Amino acid sequence: MKKAPILRDINLEFTGGKVYGLRGKNGSGKTMLMRAICGLITPDSGIIDIDGKILGKDISFPESIGVLIENPSFIGNYTGFKNLKVLASIQNRIGDEQIRKALEDIGLDPDDKRTYRKYSLGMKQKLGIAAAVMENPDIIILDEPINALDDVSVEKVHDILEEQKKRGAVIIIACHDKEELDQLSDEIIEISDGRIINKTC
Secondary structure, eight states, X not given: OOOOOSSOSOOOOOOTTEEXXXXXXXXXXXXXXXHHHHTSSOOSSSOOEETTEEBTTTBSSOSSEEEEOSSOOOOTTSBHHHXXXXXXXXXXXXXXXXXXXXXXXXXXXXXXXXXXXXXXXXHHHHHHHHHHHTTOOSEEEEESTTTTOOHHHHHHHHHHHHHHHHHTOEEEEEOSOHHHHHHHOSEEEEEETTEEEEEEO
16 A cells, blocks of 8 residues: 655755744644654655755764654653763763753753652653753754743743854744744744645744
8 A cells, every 4th residue: 555645845945043933733744844854764755955965865864953852751760960961972062061051041950869750741841952952953953842831931942942043053843832833933834734835934
């Protein structure tokens, strides 16, 4: 049985220093598009060009990317700080100071001794956001970043994205809250049935 394509006729160009909001119903293709940009899935046709390098050919994954897609996965018996320290050791680009800043910016205490398994849903979401931005990557992809967050924490997300914009990052977010997505985004990309149906600035 022939499978129908999940994404089709997608032609997008992203510029640094902007927030791109993806809007669409569940199953519209938003998360699949994000996964493709991350290199987590390979398109059957077409290319994803990141600064002149073809994803899946020249590079397996974007070289500088921070991602929060679906439920973040961390080590249950580690603190938030220790979890981020483990992640940071992979690239070895940042030290403790940058990790602490990422946690504080989103409203988490770097010295909190609670382990991840004792975190609330909101705290887990915050840790996922901190992990995505702590290395100041060139590309930041956040799928439903304000899920389980209170109003104060949502404002912190606004501040973090504004800081990353000023730094020149490409930021791509998906959010079911239309009002929040409009506030967070410089450009809205509407997706339906795997196709782009509208783009607004």
